[in-house]
Amino acid sequence: GENVEQHPSTLSVQEGDSAVIKCTYSDSASNYFPWYKQELGKGPQLIIDIRSNVGEKKDQRIAVTLNKTAKHFSLHITETQPEDSAVYFCAASQDYNQGGKLIFGQGTELSVKP
C-alpha cells in the first residue's frame, strides 16, 4: 500500500526566514496531496492541497510543489511568523473527489523563534 515519508521531523527557524518540509510517496496512483496544520491541543486543519495535474500552488505565504516523476512534494512557508509554529502533516490519496483515504506522513514540528 501507499507509504508517505516526511522530513524533517523537527524544524526551527528565525521569524522572517523560510521553511521547507518535504514528503515522498510510494504509490504512483496517488493523485491528491493535502497539507494539514495542527496547533497545540487542536485537531489538524487543511491549509493547502494540490492535485496531480498541477505542479505548484500558492496561497499567500504558503506554497506546495509536486514532482510526480520523483514522487515527492514539498510545503514552502515564506516570511515565517510565530503563529506558524505548529505540527505539519503531509498526506497522499488516490481518490480525490471521492472522499478517499488519506495516508499521512509522520509530521514536522515547526518552531518559529521571534
Added chain:
Amino acid sequence: EAQVTQNPRYLITVTGKKLTVTCSQNMNHEYMSWYRQDPGLGLRQIYYSMNVEVTDKGDVPEGYKVSRKEKRNFPLILESPSPNQTSLYFCASSFLLGSNEQFFGPGTRLTVL
C-alpha cells in the same frame, strides 16, 4: 458553527473496561473516519465509513469497533482496552464528492492503565 465534536476530550481507564468515544458532525458529511496519532507515526486510520451502515477497516483496526447508525454520529468502541491503545484519537469527516477536505475534531487523549 460547522464542526466535529468528540467526547470525552480526556479519559483515563483500566485494561479491559469497555469504553466509547463519541463523534458527531453537523456538516451533513457522508464520509467519517477515526485516526490515532502516536509520536513519530503520524495519523493512522482505524476505521472509516462512507455512509450510514457502511463501515470498513483502516490500517490499524485491531481492538476497535465502530458503528454508523446515523449520518452525523460515528462512535469508536474499545471493547477491552489495552495499554497499547493509549493514544490521541481524532475523528474526521468530509463530503464524498467535490472536496476531499477532512474536518477534524479536537481529539480525545486516552490513557489505558
